[in-house]
Amino acid sequence: MPLCRLVQLNKPSTEEIVGVLNFIAENEGIQLHHQLAYKIASSSQNNLRQAIRSVEATWHTNASLTEDQDIKTGWEDKIANIAKKVLEEQSPKQLYIIRGELQNLIEHNVAPEFIFQTLKEELKKILPEQLQPPFHHLYDEYQYQKNHTGKKYLPHAHQEDELGERQNDQRKNVRKFLRIEEFIARFMSWYKGFVAKDLVFCADQQVHGG
Incomplete structure (x- = not known):
């Protein structure tokens, strides 16, 4: 028994x-x-x-909670802080720290789509104007590759009970968070390249009296 x-x-x-x-x-x-x-x-x-x-x-x-009020999740500041860290330092150590913060968001069931969209908007706010077009190109290219490469996960829904479906949703969310981390790593590499080019340009200008 x-x-x-x-x-x-x-x-x-x-x-x-x-x-x-x-x-x-x-x-x-x-x-x-x-x-x-x-x-x-x-x-x-x-x-x-x-x-x-x-x-x-x-x-x-807004203390006056009206019907058409914009809904906040309470995670906006956390994601904005991640965006600041991405631009402050581009290194494996920084990526490891950000991975921990993403893990915290996973544990609190924050929607990956919301994180990705909010992160994109926060990065746009910080980036200088001359980097806006290439940033949009980087984002669009990443989204295209995400939607056209890799094997899609196709669960056998008829073989799963409600608990199994919930576990399947959790696995999907983990994959989405890994995609966010991958995008951050790619952004870091891209941004670091632009910073390096800018430093070389400034040094060249100084040498030639520009």
Whole structure:
């Protein structure tokens, strides 16, 4: 006779998350619009912890939480910091540090697509104007290669139960995070090359009195 029993816990429904968000908002004295609560619950992909984090981050941005409020995830600053580190130093050591920060985002179930898009926007903010066109070219080239090379993972959904599908989603997310790390490594190499060229140009100008 088994001494323990496996219990599978399903994700909370959107309505359940909205109920929790409204409860928290009421107790914290936050005016949370009902439609915004639904949007936050939906965007969190039924992750209650992320939904609560989004309410807090959005509220800190604008204390008046209206229906059309832009939803924050609370991870924007973390990703912006990664972008700054990428430009501060291009080395294996720095890449290792960034890998740890990406791992932290994985553990908190932050969507890879959100990280990639936010990282791209943050890098654009920091890069000088003359590097914007080649950066867009680098990004577009990387996206093209990602979509047209490598074997696609095709799970046998009919052979998997709900737990198996969830594990499959986790494996897919890990692959996506590895793609983000690969892009960062490629960006580092690209950016370091431009910096080196710029230093050579400046030195040449000094030698020739430019």
